[in-house]
Amino acid sequence: MALHPAVSQSMLVARPSRLGLFLGVSVGGHGLLLVFGLLYSHLTAGPRVDLNPPVIKATLVRQGKPRDPKLLPRKEQPPPPPKEVKAPPAPPAEAPKPVEKAAIPVPVAAPQPKPAPQKGEASGEDRRKRLFGAFDRTAKQAEPEELEGAEDGDPDGDSATAEGERYYALLSTQVRRNYDVAKSIPDAERLYLKAQVQMRLGRAGEVLETRLTSSSGNDLFDSAVLTAVKRASPFSPPPDHLRDALQKQGVVLEFRP
Template sequence: MTTARTESLLQPRPTPIVAFVSISLVVHVLFAAFLTIFSWLFSPPRLSMDPEPIKASLVRLGKKRDEKLLPRKEEPPPPPPPAEKAAPAPVAAPPDKAVALPSKDAKVEPKKDTAKEPAKDTKKSLFDAFNKTGRAASQEAPEGDEAGDKDGDSAKQEGERYYGLLSAVVKRNYDVSDTIPENERRTLKATVVIKLGATGELLDVDLSKASGNELFDAAVLGAIKKAAPFGPPPEHLRDSLKKNGVALVFSP
């Protein structure tokens, strides 16, 4: 028999909500625990979100200079080899007098004059010793590192090869006006993000952080434009260079 009291909406009744909330809570806790354990067990090595700068400069190939000697001025890198031209019509060379010019890599053979075998008098050996330094100096190879690269522009630093090449070619065109005061130079910094295509062509250039100096900003943008196109990037960098690009942080 139903009464008005039992029908009242104020009368407490059993409800599934408590059970549902409890189960849901347990499931969430378990899920969170699972994710934590899963990510702890299977996650890749942690990546730092702060971009680490790459100091990329190719090391020049060569022999290291004796540190006790006074430094030599760094020579500019050799110009790129000229484009291949059609072979000129053969010209008959004079048979005996023609002397082949030595190539840069060819070893210089010491001249042997059989007719004048060196007389081992003390005067000559003294002069030989005296002149040795001068002769050696004129034929010496450029200084650098034995594990370096022919296109390297630095004798000291090294970095990943593609970024090293990219950095070197931009640096070669990195001309800034000398009129920027020295005290201002110390604080100048500009960031340019460039995106590259599969063949190394420049897809996008963005001055993402200007230096505040009109001349400097124009110079860094000019350096990139003059340096482009770059060489084709390696397969594993292509996607990243196209989508995210590479940030070039310029300082004087």
């Protein structure tokens, strides 16, 4: 039965159309794709990447004859030299330090040797050392070679140049240095202790607020981590791009033994 053309071409009359099917297939297809994508990424996901770079313990071995491996070990003597060796070169280095500390990375070649020799240590020996230091080092090999790094680097650091968010690394280094925990905490408990401290920092790096947001369940551990933060403060001023975030949301320090 043929319809009247006016009817068959009217826009008001429902006509069989593929639009519904198309929409259905399209939505279904997208959904499937999404599910596939999620499944795929879930199944192929590698081990979770720990964003905290692993710390490599590196110590410089002093010069000397290696100990016969057949002999019994000796206790490491507490290293006596550092204090005495470092004392003389300290005064000239002292002056530029405060400035350098505030401004963060760029390692500045200290242009210090020239300024008037201080009278206390103006001996010829000292002056000679300062002038010909470079020659002396190659000639005598008296001191162990310095590792490359940064002025305010971590002795446990494993990289010569900063990677990741440098300021956060600085925070964690400074806190970890004060991270002392009572030896009486049982070994078994050490495996699962975890405490979180939220802290907000001001423009100058001062601590505005610390809050134990998640307790470990062990009072001694909780007070140890709070003490660590307290002793580590104040921190150096945060860089511009972090200033607001650190003041408003702060940063959460998650402590594990």
